Amino acid sequence: MTRAILAAAAVLAMIPPTAIGQGDDLDKRVEEAIASGVEYLRREQAREGHWDYRLAHNHRLGMTALCGLALLENGVPADDEAIRKAAVVVRDLAAVSDQTYDLSLAILFLSRFQGTTRGELDALIVRLARRLERGHHEGIWSYKVPSGEESSVGSSRFAAFFSGPGDHSNTQFALLGMWAGGRHGFDSDGALAELDAHFRSTANPDGGWGYQPGAGSTPSMTCAGLMALAISAARPSLAERRSARARGEALASDPAFREALEAVSRRARSIGGNEDVYYLWSLERVCVALGLRDLDGLDWYRSGAESLLARQMPNGGWPHGRWGALPESCLAMLFLRKANLAFELDRVLKLPGPAIAQADSIGATPVAEAPEVGTTTGDDGVAVTVRQVDESGFPEIALDFEVTGPDGSPVLDATIDDFRVSEYDQPVEILRFGAPASREAVQxxxxxxxxxxxxxxxxxxxxxxxxxxxxxxxxxxxxxxxxxxxxxxxxxxxxxxxxxxxxxxxxxxxxxxxxxxxxxxxxxxxxxxxxxxxxxxxxxxxxxxxxxxxxxxxxxxxxxxxxxxxxxxxxxxxxxxxxxxxxxxxxxxxxxxxxxxxxxxxxxxxxxxxxxxxxxGQMYRLVYRTKRPLPDGTLRPVSVAYRASAAVGTAEVFIRGMVVPASGWPRLFLGLVVGLVLLAILPGRLRRRAGLGPGA
Structure with missing residues (x-):
């Protein structure tokens, strides 16, 4: 089933674009919903630049970072006043925070706000990522991390013990924060290795994970586990030994990953109109980061988007739900935008997918051995390559081509007498000619x-x-x-x-x-x-x-x-x-x-x-007139020979028009054509026989 999930997009890609979503207004509705959501978040921002959220703790930092991240991902520029104010709040509060959720979101926001992998915020991002790293206990995080900058791993485990048992929700946020921190100089290898071991040892028999180890599987936590396996497979120590494609192929054949992906795919088929927003965001994050356009044939994005669009409130936000209106609105907007918070994972982890399948389907010659199409090199090493055929002036046809010497350098001084052109192996006359050495400009x-x-x-x-x-x-x-x-x-x-x-x-x-x-x-x-x-x-x-x-x-x-x-x-x-x-x-x-x-x-x-x-600017252009001026819908072979060499450039020009079927035109069609011709001819002949002029 997993192979089907990874390859299903290859089948969908073979369907003509007009057959997919023709006349569908989903994109338009999504853009309208996002625009309303952006305005909603702007109205909810306090004058000082923050957004507030209380759930057993004041998460002003986390809420401000999440709202700012949602705005940035949905097109609000970093120099917008709302974003600049939010950045000040996040920097100030993050410096003293000990909350896993808040620190993780702060890293994601600051990385996105800076906009580059190297900049003035790097030192702060790395410091926050290190603090976050110290909060795990054997690969799992709780709500709090040690606040001291010099805390050791041992003391972090002691602090984690007193802050409560770890859970996979805090853990997936910590995972994203550390991964983003890696773009700015933070070494996450050790924590990712422990996190990988944790998720592999706590998977349930159905391939999923629950909120805590030993609990029944839930959709959002199964997505968290799948993302953990993927990011862990891309950690630096593995990247040094395997290529991105090799890592992707190894992960795709990993039993733990396959079972988790199948569990995610099964659950996605039951997405309903009142689906949990946190789950939808978790699903979107996984599918976008891994480049999964569908799950075993299911258009996961359409299913989730329809669920979210139906519930958007008139004020642009989403209902209070389980977590509150602000966080649910932000997560809904991140889903609709297909935001990839696992920055650059697609660059360092390449799963086998449709691009490979499609590439293998085009021709049997290995790419590395494939010669340039339409190029023949003469014994003297000279080559002619036709780059473009233009039939827009039919029956005149223009050819743009290059001539290169044995060392690959361009031959620029050939004249019209040095070339001969053939169509269907029959010579044709060159009407016009332009050489790179001439001053005549070719548009x-x-x-x-x-x-x-x-x-x-x-x-x-x-x-x-x-x-x-x-x-x-x-x-x-x-x-x-x-x-x-x-x-x-x-x-x-x-x-x-x-x-x-x-x-x-x-x-x-x-x-x-x-x-x-x-x-x-x-x-x-x-x-x-x-x-x-x-x-x-x-x-x-x-x-x-x-x-x-x-x-x-x-x-x-x-x-x-x-x-x-x-x-x-x-x-x-x-x-x-x-x-x-x-x-x-x-x-x-x-x-x-x-x-x-x-x-x-x-x-x-x-x-x-x-x-x-x-x-x-180094190409030749010549124009010839075809000897077959009927636009008959044929694909005509053309060649350009360079007289000073055996080099020949070949091409095929498609002439738009009607094509006569191999079996000939149907009799009924021919009868209709003959009838139309007679109707056009007979009235004139009858008038001439009666001695009437054209205007009679």
Whole structure:
């Protein structure tokens, strides 16, 4: 069953986008609900910047951090007055707090508020994470932790004993806090190892966990246990010995993880209209962090969202429920936003999933051995590569192609006499020709697809992206038109097509890291945006991690969309092989006549953007007129031969139009066509026989 859960998204991804949620207004209703929720939280904030919550203890710190986190995750910027005031409260109260819930939420908020992995809040975050770590007793936390900064592990166990027995609710918050602290220099390895051992030793026979060890399994605590196993599998000591994919594969085959995932999947099928909000948030946190779009075919997000939307109050909040209106409203908003509080888990723990299944389904040639599509290298090492076929001017067809020498450097001085073009192996006349060395400008139109997911905070990758785009714009051919599609767990056109480089740069400079990775949806969006544009065109799609949350597209559908449009997709992977889906990025490029560029660091990324911009200006363009001017819906083979070599570039151009069935047109259809022709011809002939003019 677990394999079915992990692979079910691969089946869903094969359904055309129009068949999924066609005409559905769920996204619109969610956005409206979130907007109302944001206003509700703003109204509930005290003038001094805090939110209050009392449940056997004054949790002002925890409530302020949770409300601030919900606002940040739902689009309120860090420099908003409400967030700035909340940050002051959290910093002041966290310095003296000994509450597990409050400290964990404070770390999550401060990390999100800072917005980068390195900054002025690092020292405070690490100090709070260390205090939190000292509160566990053999991998389980209670409500309180030792307040002394110099407390030892032994004294923390003594304090934990007197603060009451541990529970898995406090523990899951501590887990998230320590994981977030790891992004800022805190070493959580030892605590995560003990936490892993604890959950493995306390699992119930049904694969789940209860509020405390030995208690019956509950939905939210089973989600907590599943998350604990996942985060523990990504702890630093394991990361040093295994790749992200290897860790993911090992976890997916782990009996404890499989049984817990099956238990989570079973319970999700019974989500009802009055479902516990804390449970829904726990479910969302697990599924988003692990990249699970569905659970054994169940759309968990739709089920939970419908339950929450039906209960939102007119004031924008959610009913008091078990925990109170403020916390339930925050958790509901985090669910609806698909907030990933297990920061960057998807980067260091890659479960086997649909992207792998889809990649394996496209061609049998291993990616590492796949040659560039349509490229033949001559005996002298010269190569011709057709990058784009444009049939928008049919019956005239334009080809954009490169010629490279034995060392890979571009050949820029060839003339029209150096090439011959064939369609269906029959030579055709070249009507117009443009060489890189000529001064004739070829309109170049590019869509930049840029990643601003949460993982782009690492090593200031977002900053490297902004500088790389700046270089790209400087090197692009004069008059080029550029648009920018930005993605995290949402897709936005942040800059429409423009020749104004400053407008493009300002749009990219405004990006901040947030959310997950919706890469393939963004690529397909860019292809649709570019499909109606004339001239030389390309998609340049950059990411620093695997796709974790595309809703409609996958590797296969992105390739098909590019092929239908005749557009190349150049892919850029920023990071190590363990961090990016390099095989998938390479395949997407190869299958669409683009190129794959791996960048291990910021310097390489900048050089790659510069190289791509330069190469876009180093292509040849020729236009020929097809000898078959009927738009018959055929896929026509075309080749470009370089006379000075045996190098030949090949392509296929799809001509939109009617296709004659293999068995011929049905007789009834032919009869109707003949009848329409006769109706058009006969009246004129009858008038001529009667000696009448055209206007009679």
């Amino acid at each position: 170049t139109t590019v869509v930049l697809v840029v990643d601003h997911s949460r993982s782009m905070e690492a090593e200031d990758r977002i900053g490297a992206l902004k500088e790389s785009v700046r270089t790209f714009l400087k090197v692009m051919p004069n008059g080029s038109r550029v648009a920018v599609v930005a993605f995290s767990d949402e897709i936005r056109l942040i800059c429409p097509f423009t020749t104004d480089a400053r407008q493009v740069q300002e749009a990219v400079d405004a990006l901040q890291p947030i959310g997950g990775t919706r890469y393939y949806d963004a690529v397909v969006e860019a292809l649709e945006l570019l499909s109606e544009e004339p001239g030389r065109r390309a998609v340049l799609a950059m990411t620093d991690g695997e796709d974790t949350f595309s809703q409609f597209a996958d590797l296969g559908t992105a390739v098909l969309a590019a092929r239908r449009s005749g557009l190349p997709v150049h892919t850029l992977g920023l990071g190590t092989e363990d961090e990016i889906a390099s095989d998938d990025l390479r395949r997407l490029a190869v299958e669409t006549r683009g190129q794959y560029f791996p960048a291990r660091d910021a310097d390489q990324l900048l050089a790659i953007y510069e190289e791509i911009a330069t190469r876009l």
